[in-house]
Amino acid sequence: MTSHNTPTVSVIVPAHNEAGYLGATLQALLASDIDGVEAQAVVVANGCTDTTAGIAQGFEAQARAAGWAFTVIDSAEGGKPLALDLGEAEATGRVLVYLDADVTLSPGVIGALARALDSAAPLYGGGTPIISRSPSAITRAYARIWTRLPFFETRAPGFGLFAMNRAGRARWETWPRVRGDDAFARLVFAPEERVQVPQTYEWPLSDGFVPLVRVRRRQDQGVREVMAFRPDLEANEDKAPLGAGGTLKLFLSDPVGWLVYAAVKLASKLPARGERWARGR
Numbered sequence: 001m002t003s004h005n006t007p008t009v010s011v012i013v014p015a016h017n018e019a020g021y022l023g024a025t026l027q028a029l030l031a032s033d034i035d036g037v038e039a040q041a042v043v044v045a046n047g048c049t050d051t052t053a054g055i056a057q058g059f060e061a062q063a064r065a066a067g068w069a070f071t072v073i074d075s076a077e078g079g080k081p082l083a084l085d086l087g088e089a090e091a092t093g094r095v096l097v098y099l100d101a102d103v104t105l106s107p108g109v110i111g112a113l114a115r116a117l118d119s120a121a122p123l124y125g126g127g128t129p130i131i132s133r134s135p136s137a138i139t140r141a142y143a144r145i146w147t148r149l150p151f152f153e154t155r156a157p158g159f160g161l162f163a164m165n166r167a168g169r170a171r172w173e174t175w176p177r178v179r180g181d182d183a184f185a186r187l188v189f190a191p192e193e194r195v196q197v198p199q200t201y202e203w204p205l206s207d208g209f210v211p212l213v214r215v216r217r218r219q220d221q222g223v224r225e226v227m228a229f230r231p232d233l234e235a236n237e238d239k240a241p242l243g244a245g246g247t248l249k250l251f252l253s254d255p256v257g258w259l260v261y262a263a264v265k266l267a268s269k270l271p272a273r274g275e276r277w278a279r280g281r
Helices: 022-030 052-057 060-065 080-090 109-116 137-146 181-187 209-229 231-236 243-253 255-268
Strands: 008-015 038-046 068-075 095-099 124-131 161-165 194-203
Touching: 008 022, 008 052, 008 080, 008 109, 022 038, 022 052, 022 060, 038 052, 038 080, 052 068, 060 068, 068 080, 080 181, 095 109, 095 181, 109 124, 109 194, 137 209, 137 255, 161 181, 181 209, 181 231, 209 231, 209 255, 243 255
Parallel strands: 008 038, 008 095, 038 068, 124 194
Antiparallel strands: 095 161, 124 161
């Protein structure tokens, strides 16, 4: 029986057609240092037309040998908000971690979040992100600027990985049907309620100009949907404006990177004809 003093954590991994990426994500997750932590992983394969669910099920023995409780949910219906709801219905931990299926964790992230957020006060948390090196020169140039923008430097920015305790999750019921689930979750918490642990995780940007535009457009749409759904959350945004001086400094320090970043940003504002979300890599 688990003592109440033992941190308990549930890691929810929504996965839609992630057969090419999920294995590496679960391999790193199950290699986490969970000494002194009771850990559970819930993989929610949602609306998949590939072997995502089967790949997840293939990790069951490895998970149990590593001391993890492990559940795979295979939902015929797709959609990330639904997947998060389904995962939470199975989650038993006092701390909930939400992990994208293409993220690579360092060994200490899960344990650090479980300990940092195991509190009666509502808290939100994240690890320290590192952008994976892309084979695309365009993506590498974009990343050089994107990682120096104010949002990237805010506490626990939340892309790819975010977490909260039960007191924090009690602030809303089911997940809103918006694309910006990570932005919504982060903005439900005031800046002083956010915790960033120093342990790292790797998050990949999409490879190439068109995929970057597609993803940037989707991210911007997601933020707009969150603001339309809960306009009050804008008060919790703590990223500083870049300003003309900051823009000039970035341009002078890396003209090529800035031009690539600006081109992606501009193209993402152009109308998309019949575009559906698809992974860019």
